[in-house]
Amino acid sequence: MTDNPAVIDPRDTVLGRSRVTDTPELEAFYQELAGQNAGAFWKRANAIEPWEPETRYRPTLWRYADMRALCLRAIDLVRPEEAGRRVVTLLNDSDAGRENVAVCGWLFSGMQAMKPGEITPAHKHTASAHRFIMEGRGAYTVVDGHHITLGANDYVLTPNGCWHDHGIAADGDVSIWQDGLDIPLMNCMETNFYAVHDQPRQTPAFPSNDLPLSYGGAGLRPEGVGAWDKPYSPVMVYRWETVRDALWNLAAVSEGSPFDGHMMRYANPLTGGWALQTMGAHMQMLPGGFRGQAHRHTGNVVYNVAGGRGYSIIGGERFDWETHDIFCVPAWMWHEHVNLDPSEPAFLFSFNDFPVMEALGVRIEEPYPDHGGRQPA
Amino acid sequence: MTDNPAVIDPRDTVLGRSRVTDTPELEAFYQELAGQNAGAFWKRANAIEPWEPETRYRPTLWRYADMRALCLRAIDLVRPEEAGRRVVTLLNDSDAGRENVAVCGWLFSGMQAMKPGEITPAHKHTASAHRFIMEGRGAYTVVDGHHITLGANDYVLTPNGCWHDHGIAADGDVSIWQDGLDIPLMNCMETNFYAVHDQPRQTPAFPSNDLPLSYGGAGLRPEGVGAWDKPYSPVMVYRWETVRDALWNLAAVSEGSPFDGHMMRYANPLTGGWALQTMGAHMQMLPGGFRGQAHRHTGNVVYNVAGGRGYSIIGGERFDWETHDIFCVPAWMWHEHVNLDPSEPAFLFSFNDFPVMEALGVRIEEPYPDHGGRQPA
Amino acid sequence: MTDNPAVIDPRDTVLGRSRVTDTPELEAFYQELAGQNAGAFWKRANAIEPWEPETRYRPTLWRYADMRALCLRAIDLVRPEEAGRRVVTLLNDSDAGRENVAVCGWLFSGMQAMKPGEITPAHKHTASAHRFIMEGRGAYTVVDGHHITLGANDYVLTPNGCWHDHGIAADGDVSIWQDGLDIPLMNCMETNFYAVHDQPRQTPAFPSNDLPLSYGGAGLRPEGVGAWDKPYSPVMVYRWETVRDALWNLAAVSEGSPFDGHMMRYANPLTGGWALQTMGAHMQMLPGGFRGQAHRHTGNVVYNVAGGRGYSIIGGERFDWETHDIFCVPAWMWHEHVNLDPSEPAFLFSFNDFPVMEALGVRIEEPYPDHGGRQPA
Amino acid sequence: MTDNPAVIDPRDTVLGRSRVTDTPELEAFYQELAGQNAGAFWKRANAIEPWEPETRYRPTLWRYADMRALCLRAIDLVRPEEAGRRVVTLLNDSDAGRENVAVCGWLFSGMQAMKPGEITPAHKHTASAHRFIMEGRGAYTVVDGHHITLGANDYVLTPNGCWHDHGIAADGDVSIWQDGLDIPLMNCMETNFYAVHDQPRQTPAFPSNDLPLSYGGAGLRPEGVGAWDKPYSPVMVYRWETVRDALWNLAAVSEGSPFDGHMMRYANPLTGGWALQTMGAHMQMLPGGFRGQAHRHTGNVVYNVAGGRGYSIIGGERFDWETHDIFCVPAWMWHEHVNLDPSEPAFLFSFNDFPVMEALGVRIEEPYPDHGGRQPA
Structure with a gap:
C-alpha cells in the first residue's frame, strides 16, 4: 500500500x-x-479500509502434462536426502505469489515426485500439510508413528506439529502428489517452527492404517481405543473409492449447489468441522453437462481436477482444464465451473483457507447477481 | 424407600x-x-443417601424363540389400526419393571411384528425411539417426511418430536424388530407429550433414504444441502454391512477392550457424540473364544444378540444367549461376556442410557478387582 | 400407572x-x-403415553414463621454429630413427595439451622447441592478445601463429588439456610454414591473465599491461576449485594418478562450455562405492583421469597407469600406471580431442574392463552 | 524473503x-x-521454513507526553467530518510497521482525540475494533444502536460488522483514547469491507448502557432479554472500577504469574473466551516492587500503561514507561516487566492477537531458561 x-x-x-x-x-x-x-x-x-477486498493474487492454471514432466525431471536432478523434499513449488502468477512462495492467498502448494525406495527424511513443523495423490503405487506416509498407505486420488493429512516422513515402497511405482500447506500463513503470522527427527524415518508404532481403519466407519466411533484429544481429524486418510461413492449417493438424492454441484467436505467425524485447523478440503462432482453459476467469497481455493474435462471462468477469464490440472481462485473473485462432458461427471478436488476465514469471523459469500448468475464471456 | x-x-x-x-x-x-x-x-x-447405588432392576433374558412366537401370535390377535402399535412389551423381571413398563432402568423396549401391507399410524412424542431390525424384508419408516428402508440388523432412529410411521411393503415379508424408547424416563421426568398426525401415513417429502445417502459417507460432510441444526444424528439409519465391516477393520488394528471386545458407537458424525440425546447404542464384536473381564457402571444396557452364541455373567448369575435373544444389565451390576464359539465372532447390539448419565455428570465405571477380573462362577 | x-x-x-x-x-x-x-x-x-404430562406433585407452600420455629426446635433436639446434618426436610404435599423425599419433581429441599461453633461433618456425594442463606451471621462452608463465608441471601454451591463441611463461627449467630439437592434424581437414576471424610472438618487449602474473589469479576477471567476444568461454576458463591445490584441495573434498561419480571440466572462465567449440571437457580425482581401473566413449562421450580410479599396462582390456586416463605411449582402447571406492594419490588430466589430438561431435549414452555394471560381466580 | x-x-x-x-x-x-x-x-x-520465527517488527515505545501533544495539535488541524476519524496512527519502528500501517504484527493502533460536541461519522467494517480510554469526560460510542458512555481506563468494543459512531457530549471535556483494530490482519487476509451509514450518527435504539447493565453482573446472566447469538461479548464495555477491584480481589488470594503478576482477561461471560474473535485484551497489576521473569510467545502484544511507572526489557532492550505510555512486544521475543514503585502497584492494559494464534493452533509459549529467568542487562 x-x-x-x-x-x-x-x-x-x-x-x-x-x-x-x-x-x-x-x-x-x-x-x-x-x-x-x-x-x-x-x-x-x-x-x-477499501470498500471491498481487492486481491493481490491472480487466477493461475498449471497443466499436468507440463508439470508432470518437470517433476519427473527433478527426480534425475536432485535426491530427497539433499533437497529435504523434492518439491516443485507452484507459484501464483503475481508478485505476491512469487514473494510469499504462495499458490494463492497464504496457501502453499507443490508437486512432489518420488521413485520406489526413496524416502523424505522425517521432520515436523507448525505448518499444517495435506496431500492429494495424483498417480503412482506404493506411496505411504508415517504420521506420528502411524503408517498410512496411499493410492490415487486419496487425500491424506499431516497435521501441524506431527512428525512425518514419506516414501515409496521398493516394489511400487513412481508416484506424484500435490502438497498443500499453510507455510505462507505460518510465516505471515510469525509462527513457523521446524525440527528434524533424530532418525531419517520413523519406526511405525501402530499397525499399518490403524487410524483410518479405526475411525473410518461411517457414523461410527470406536470405543475403548483411547480418547482422541487432537484438534484434527483422526481419520487421517480419505480413500477415493469412499469419496466417489459418497458423491454418487449424494447426487442420487439431492439437487446440489448451483455453484458447485455435489460437494463433500473432508470432515473430522468427531466434530463435523474441518479436518485441519487452518485448511479445508472438498471433493465435488459436476454432473455431465453441468454449467454452474458464479459466486465469490472470502478465502482462497486451489483445485486439482480429479477427473474429467471442463473449464472455469475466474474473474472473467476462461481456464480450460482436464485431469490433474491445477488452478486457483483468489479471494473475492467471481468464478463458475463448467463440465464439458455432456454425460460423464467431472470431479474437482480442492483445498482452501475457509477454516481461517471462519475462525476470524469473516467467511462471506455472495452470488453473481446478473445474467442469470453467469459472468459475461 | x-x-x-x-x-x-x-x-x-x-x-x-x-x-x-x-x-x-x-x-x-x-x-x-x-x-x-x-x-x-x-x-x-x-x-x-446409600453408600452406593442398589438397583431396583434384575438382569432378565428373553429368548427369541419364545418372543418371536408371541409376536407372530399378536399379528393374528390385533390390528395396528386398533393397537396403535402392535408391540409386545419387554418387562423387567422386577416390581419396578412391571410398574414403570420398563425393560431396565428408565428404558422401554418392545418387539414389534408387522406383515406386508400393514402400517402403524403416524404419530409423534417427546420420547425418543430407535429400532433394531431382527428379521424381515420390505420394512420402512418415515421420519419427518424422510422415507427410510430397513434391513436385518440395521439400526434406525426416530428422534424425539419427529413424526413417524412404519410399515412393510406389500411385496415384503413379515418383519420383526426391537423398539427402544425412553418412555419411562419421559414419564418419570413428567415430560411426555403425544400427538397423532392428521393422516395415517406421511407423504414422503424427500427421495427415499436421502439422509443416510447424504450423511453416510465416512468422514465426509455434504455441503450445500441445508444446515443440520437438530440435536440428533442426520444419518438416521446405520446399515449392518457398514457396521460389520467397520468392526472387522477395527479388530484388524486394535486389541479391543477387555470388557467389550471391539465396539463401535452409533455416533452423530457432526458432533462425535451419541446419535440421540437420551439413548446411546453400540454394536460390539466378541472375537472367537473371547472371555471378557467384569466391570460395572452407572446406567443401564439392553442387549440384542446380533449373531453368535455365548453367555454373560450378570450379578453373579449366568445367562446363556444366542442370536436375537435379548437381555439387560442393570445399573452398577457386575457383568462379563463370553463368546462360546472358539473361532467365529459374536455380535452384540446394545442400547443404553449413557447420554443421560453423562449429561448429569454421573457416568461412573469400575473394573472388577478380584479373580483376574472375573466373577466367581 | x-x-x-x-x-x-x-x-x-x-x-x-x-x-x-x-x-x-x-x-x-x-x-x-x-x-x-x-x-x-x-x-x-x-x-x-399421555397427551401431555400430568404431574404427581402438588403446589405446596411452607411458611417461614412455622418452619423457622421447627428448625430452632431441632437445635435443641439433635446434635449434628448424631444427625449427620440437622435438616428439616420439605416434603411435597403428595404421595410422590413423601415417597421420594422430594420437595417437587426429583428435587430435594430442606432447612438447616446451626448455632455458633457447630459443624456438619465433612462428606461428599454424587448428588449436587446448593444453599440459599436466609438468616444468620458467621456461616461458612468448605468445598474441596476452599473456605467460603456466607451471608444472608447469598447463594452457594457444593457441587457433585466435592468434599464439603459447614459450620458457624464461634462468634457468629444462629444461621438458617435452605438446602437444595438432587438426591431424588440421583436415587431415581440409581447413581447416588456417598462417602465420609477421614476428618470431621477439612483443613482449608486456599485463602478464604479464593474462588469468588478470583472468578467473581464481572466479564473478567483470571489468567495464570490454573485451568478450571470442572463442569460447574468456579464462582462458588454469588453474593446478594451483587445480585441485587445487577437486577436493579437490568430493570433500568429492560422491560422484563411478562411472566417473571427481571430475572438473573446464577451462571457459570466460563460457559454462560448453569452453575451446576443438574440444578439451575435464579433471582428475580418483581417490580412494585407487578402482576405477571401465566405460563407453564416442563421442569420443577422451588421458590424462596428473598424479600417482599405477594402471591402466586399455581394450577388455579392462590398462594400468598412473604419473606422466606418457600413454595413450589410442579411441572407443566400454570403459574403466575403478583407483587402486592405497589411501589417496592419483591425478590424471588428459585431453583429448578431446567438443566436436566435441557440435557434431555425436553425444555418446553407455553404462555397461558386466555383471559389476557391470567388464570381465572 | x-x-x-x-x-x-x-x-x-x-x-x-x-x-x-x-x-x-x-x-x-x-x-x-x-x-x-x-x-x-x-x-x-x-x-x-525457519527453525523458529524471527519477527519483522521491533519493540517500540510511544511517550504519552509526546503523543498527547500531537493528538491535541490534530484537533486544530483537521475536522472529523473531513478526516473520517481524526486518528494519529502508531507505526511500528520497522519497515513492516510502516508498510502495513501496523503497530505490531497484524495489529493496528492509533490515538484519537475529540473535543466536546464532535462526532465521528457512523460507519462499519469487517475489521474488529476496541478502545481504551486515556482521559476525558463525556465520551460515548454507539454500537449497532446501543449507546455506551465512556470514562477513563474503560475498555470498550466495537466488534466486526457493527455500525458505530463516537462523540463527546457537548458538556464534556476533550477526550483521548487508544484505538486497537485488526485492519492489517483483515487486509492481509483480503477480507476488509467498509460501509458508511446513511446518517452521520445512529439514533440509539435502546436505553443508554443497556448491554453492560444487562450483562455486567458478575456470574449472572439475564433471562428473557432475547438470546445473544453474536460471536462477541455482550458486555461491550468493561469499567475501570470493576476491573481494578477484581484485580485487588485476585491479588488478595493468589500469588500471580511470575511473568505478568495478577492478570484479568476481558472475557465473554457467555463463553469464557475472548471478547472479540480476533483480538484479546488484558489488564494486569504488577505489585509494588514486582520484578517479573522473562518469557516469549507467539502473537503480538500492545501495552498501554494504565497507571504507575516501571520498565520492560524486550529483546534485551530496556524501555522505561509511565502512565499512558504505549509500547509493544513483537512475536516470539523475550520480555519481562518491572514495577519501579516499591509499594504501589502498576497497571498495564494490553491487547493482543492471541485469539488468532489459538484459532490457528499455534499459541506457543516458553519461559526464559537462564539467569533466574531474567535477560542479561
Missing part, C-alpha cells in the same frame, strides 16, 4: 471517508509524526 | 452418617413435622 | 391411539405374556 | 534440511520452472 492521496475512489467523497485536503501546516505535521513512529490515519485510511 | 430406623448398614455408625436414637420428644417432633409437610432428614438420610 | 382399560381419555378414540377391545383370546394372550416377562403394549399405551 | 542460497544457518547442514549444491543443469531447470509459474522448493525451503 502506498501513500497515495486520500481519495482513491470516486465513492470516497462521502461523509465517513477521508477527504482531507493537504495544507502546508498538515504537511509539516506529517513530517513531525513520522519522526515519532506515527502517521496521520486520514492520509492512508481509504487505502487500508 | 421406607422409614426404617436410621442405621441400615453396619457402616452407618461412623461420624457423618445419621445415628440418632429416637426419644419420645423426637417422636413428638416427627409428628409435628408431618403435619407441616416436613420431615426429619436424619430419619431417612441413610436410606436416601 | 395402572392397568386401566386402554381408553382413558375421550381423545383416545382416534386412529393412532390404542383402541383395542379385549376378547377372551386376548385375555389368554395377556396371561401368557405375563409369564414371559412381557406385556401387550396396547393395554397400557395410552396410560404411558 | 529472498532467493538466498539454500543454507542460511549452520544448522541447515543436517539431513532433513535443504542442502543442494547448484549445478548448471539445476540453474537451467530453475529457469524453466520460472517460466511455468513454478520454482524449486529446495531453493527457498530453509528460508520459508
Whole structure:
C-alpha cells in the first residue's frame, strides 16, 4: 500500500471517508509524526479500509502434462536426502505469489515426485500439510508413528506439529502428489517452527492404517481405543473409492449447489468441522453437462481436477482444464465451473483457507447477481 | 424407600452418617413435622443417601424363540389400526419393571411384528425411539417426511418430536424388530407429550433414504444441502454391512477392550457424540473364544444378540444367549461376556442410557478387582 | 400407572391411539405374556403415553414463621454429630413427595439451622447441592478445601463429588439456610454414591473465599491461576449485594418478562450455562405492583421469597407469600406471580431442574392463552 | 524473503534440511520452472521454513507526553467530518510497521482525540475494533444502536460488522483514547469491507448502557432479554472500577504469574473466551516492587500503561514507561516487566492477537531458561 492521496475512489467523497485536503501546516505535521513512529490515519485510511477486498493474487492454471514432466525431471536432478523434499513449488502468477512462495492467498502448494525406495527424511513443523495423490503405487506416509498407505486420488493429512516422513515402497511405482500447506500463513503470522527427527524415518508404532481403519466407519466411533484429544481429524486418510461413492449417493438424492454441484467436505467425524485447523478440503462432482453459476467469497481455493474435462471462468477469464490440472481462485473473485462432458461427471478436488476465514469471523459469500448468475464471456 | 430406623448398614455408625436414637420428644417432633409437610432428614438420610447405588432392576433374558412366537401370535390377535402399535412389551423381571413398563432402568423396549401391507399410524412424542431390525424384508419408516428402508440388523432412529410411521411393503415379508424408547424416563421426568398426525401415513417429502445417502459417507460432510441444526444424528439409519465391516477393520488394528471386545458407537458424525440425546447404542464384536473381564457402571444396557452364541455373567448369575435373544444389565451390576464359539465372532447390539448419565455428570465405571477380573462362577 | 382399560381419555378414540377391545383370546394372550416377562403394549399405551404430562406433585407452600420455629426446635433436639446434618426436610404435599423425599419433581429441599461453633461433618456425594442463606451471621462452608463465608441471601454451591463441611463461627449467630439437592434424581437414576471424610472438618487449602474473589469479576477471567476444568461454576458463591445490584441495573434498561419480571440466572462465567449440571437457580425482581401473566413449562421450580410479599396462582390456586416463605411449582402447571406492594419490588430466589430438561431435549414452555394471560381466580 | 542460497544457518547442514549444491543443469531447470509459474522448493525451503520465527517488527515505545501533544495539535488541524476519524496512527519502528500501517504484527493502533460536541461519522467494517480510554469526560460510542458512555481506563468494543459512531457530549471535556483494530490482519487476509451509514450518527435504539447493565453482573446472566447469538461479548464495555477491584480481589488470594503478576482477561461471560474473535485484551497489576521473569510467545502484544511507572526489557532492550505510555512486544521475543514503585502497584492494559494464534493452533509459549529467568542487562 502506498501513500497515495486520500481519495482513491470516486465513492470516497462521502461523509465517513477521508477527504482531507493537504495544507502546508498538515504537511509539516506529517513530517513531525513520522519522526515519532506515527502517521496521520486520514492520509492512508481509504487505502487500508477499501470498500471491498481487492486481491493481490491472480487466477493461475498449471497443466499436468507440463508439470508432470518437470517433476519427473527433478527426480534425475536432485535426491530427497539433499533437497529435504523434492518439491516443485507452484507459484501464483503475481508478485505476491512469487514473494510469499504462495499458490494463492497464504496457501502453499507443490508437486512432489518420488521413485520406489526413496524416502523424505522425517521432520515436523507448525505448518499444517495435506496431500492429494495424483498417480503412482506404493506411496505411504508415517504420521506420528502411524503408517498410512496411499493410492490415487486419496487425500491424506499431516497435521501441524506431527512428525512425518514419506516414501515409496521398493516394489511400487513412481508416484506424484500435490502438497498443500499453510507455510505462507505460518510465516505471515510469525509462527513457523521446524525440527528434524533424530532418525531419517520413523519406526511405525501402530499397525499399518490403524487410524483410518479405526475411525473410518461411517457414523461410527470406536470405543475403548483411547480418547482422541487432537484438534484434527483422526481419520487421517480419505480413500477415493469412499469419496466417489459418497458423491454418487449424494447426487442420487439431492439437487446440489448451483455453484458447485455435489460437494463433500473432508470432515473430522468427531466434530463435523474441518479436518485441519487452518485448511479445508472438498471433493465435488459436476454432473455431465453441468454449467454452474458464479459466486465469490472470502478465502482462497486451489483445485486439482480429479477427473474429467471442463473449464472455469475466474474473474472473467476462461481456464480450460482436464485431469490433474491445477488452478486457483483468489479471494473475492467471481468464478463458475463448467463440465464439458455432456454425460460423464467431472470431479474437482480442492483445498482452501475457509477454516481461517471462519475462525476470524469473516467467511462471506455472495452470488453473481446478473445474467442469470453467469459472468459475461 | 421406607422409614426404617436410621442405621441400615453396619457402616452407618461412623461420624457423618445419621445415628440418632429416637426419644419420645423426637417422636413428638416427627409428628409435628408431618403435619407441616416436613420431615426429619436424619430419619431417612441413610436410606436416601446409600453408600452406593442398589438397583431396583434384575438382569432378565428373553429368548427369541419364545418372543418371536408371541409376536407372530399378536399379528393374528390385533390390528395396528386398533393397537396403535402392535408391540409386545419387554418387562423387567422386577416390581419396578412391571410398574414403570420398563425393560431396565428408565428404558422401554418392545418387539414389534408387522406383515406386508400393514402400517402403524403416524404419530409423534417427546420420547425418543430407535429400532433394531431382527428379521424381515420390505420394512420402512418415515421420519419427518424422510422415507427410510430397513434391513436385518440395521439400526434406525426416530428422534424425539419427529413424526413417524412404519410399515412393510406389500411385496415384503413379515418383519420383526426391537423398539427402544425412553418412555419411562419421559414419564418419570413428567415430560411426555403425544400427538397423532392428521393422516395415517406421511407423504414422503424427500427421495427415499436421502439422509443416510447424504450423511453416510465416512468422514465426509455434504455441503450445500441445508444446515443440520437438530440435536440428533442426520444419518438416521446405520446399515449392518457398514457396521460389520467397520468392526472387522477395527479388530484388524486394535486389541479391543477387555470388557467389550471391539465396539463401535452409533455416533452423530457432526458432533462425535451419541446419535440421540437420551439413548446411546453400540454394536460390539466378541472375537472367537473371547472371555471378557467384569466391570460395572452407572446406567443401564439392553442387549440384542446380533449373531453368535455365548453367555454373560450378570450379578453373579449366568445367562446363556444366542442370536436375537435379548437381555439387560442393570445399573452398577457386575457383568462379563463370553463368546462360546472358539473361532467365529459374536455380535452384540446394545442400547443404553449413557447420554443421560453423562449429561448429569454421573457416568461412573469400575473394573472388577478380584479373580483376574472375573466373577466367581 | 395402572392397568386401566386402554381408553382413558375421550381423545383416545382416534386412529393412532390404542383402541383395542379385549376378547377372551386376548385375555389368554395377556396371561401368557405375563409369564414371559412381557406385556401387550396396547393395554397400557395410552396410560404411558399421555397427551401431555400430568404431574404427581402438588403446589405446596411452607411458611417461614412455622418452619423457622421447627428448625430452632431441632437445635435443641439433635446434635449434628448424631444427625449427620440437622435438616428439616420439605416434603411435597403428595404421595410422590413423601415417597421420594422430594420437595417437587426429583428435587430435594430442606432447612438447616446451626448455632455458633457447630459443624456438619465433612462428606461428599454424587448428588449436587446448593444453599440459599436466609438468616444468620458467621456461616461458612468448605468445598474441596476452599473456605467460603456466607451471608444472608447469598447463594452457594457444593457441587457433585466435592468434599464439603459447614459450620458457624464461634462468634457468629444462629444461621438458617435452605438446602437444595438432587438426591431424588440421583436415587431415581440409581447413581447416588456417598462417602465420609477421614476428618470431621477439612483443613482449608486456599485463602478464604479464593474462588469468588478470583472468578467473581464481572466479564473478567483470571489468567495464570490454573485451568478450571470442572463442569460447574468456579464462582462458588454469588453474593446478594451483587445480585441485587445487577437486577436493579437490568430493570433500568429492560422491560422484563411478562411472566417473571427481571430475572438473573446464577451462571457459570466460563460457559454462560448453569452453575451446576443438574440444578439451575435464579433471582428475580418483581417490580412494585407487578402482576405477571401465566405460563407453564416442563421442569420443577422451588421458590424462596428473598424479600417482599405477594402471591402466586399455581394450577388455579392462590398462594400468598412473604419473606422466606418457600413454595413450589410442579411441572407443566400454570403459574403466575403478583407483587402486592405497589411501589417496592419483591425478590424471588428459585431453583429448578431446567438443566436436566435441557440435557434431555425436553425444555418446553407455553404462555397461558386466555383471559389476557391470567388464570381465572 | 529472498532467493538466498539454500543454507542460511549452520544448522541447515543436517539431513532433513535443504542442502543442494547448484549445478548448471539445476540453474537451467530453475529457469524453466520460472517460466511455468513454478520454482524449486529446495531453493527457498530453509528460508520459508525457519527453525523458529524471527519477527519483522521491533519493540517500540510511544511517550504519552509526546503523543498527547500531537493528538491535541490534530484537533486544530483537521475536522472529523473531513478526516473520517481524526486518528494519529502508531507505526511500528520497522519497515513492516510502516508498510502495513501496523503497530505490531497484524495489529493496528492509533490515538484519537475529540473535543466536546464532535462526532465521528457512523460507519462499519469487517475489521474488529476496541478502545481504551486515556482521559476525558463525556465520551460515548454507539454500537449497532446501543449507546455506551465512556470514562477513563474503560475498555470498550466495537466488534466486526457493527455500525458505530463516537462523540463527546457537548458538556464534556476533550477526550483521548487508544484505538486497537485488526485492519492489517483483515487486509492481509483480503477480507476488509467498509460501509458508511446513511446518517452521520445512529439514533440509539435502546436505553443508554443497556448491554453492560444487562450483562455486567458478575456470574449472572439475564433471562428473557432475547438470546445473544453474536460471536462477541455482550458486555461491550468493561469499567475501570470493576476491573481494578477484581484485580485487588485476585491479588488478595493468589500469588500471580511470575511473568505478568495478577492478570484479568476481558472475557465473554457467555463463553469464557475472548471478547472479540480476533483480538484479546488484558489488564494486569504488577505489585509494588514486582520484578517479573522473562518469557516469549507467539502473537503480538500492545501495552498501554494504565497507571504507575516501571520498565520492560524486550529483546534485551530496556524501555522505561509511565502512565499512558504505549509500547509493544513483537512475536516470539523475550520480555519481562518491572514495577519501579516499591509499594504501589502498576497497571498495564494490553491487547493482543492471541485469539488468532489459538484459532490457528499455534499459541506457543516458553519461559526464559537462564539467569533466574531474567535477560542479561
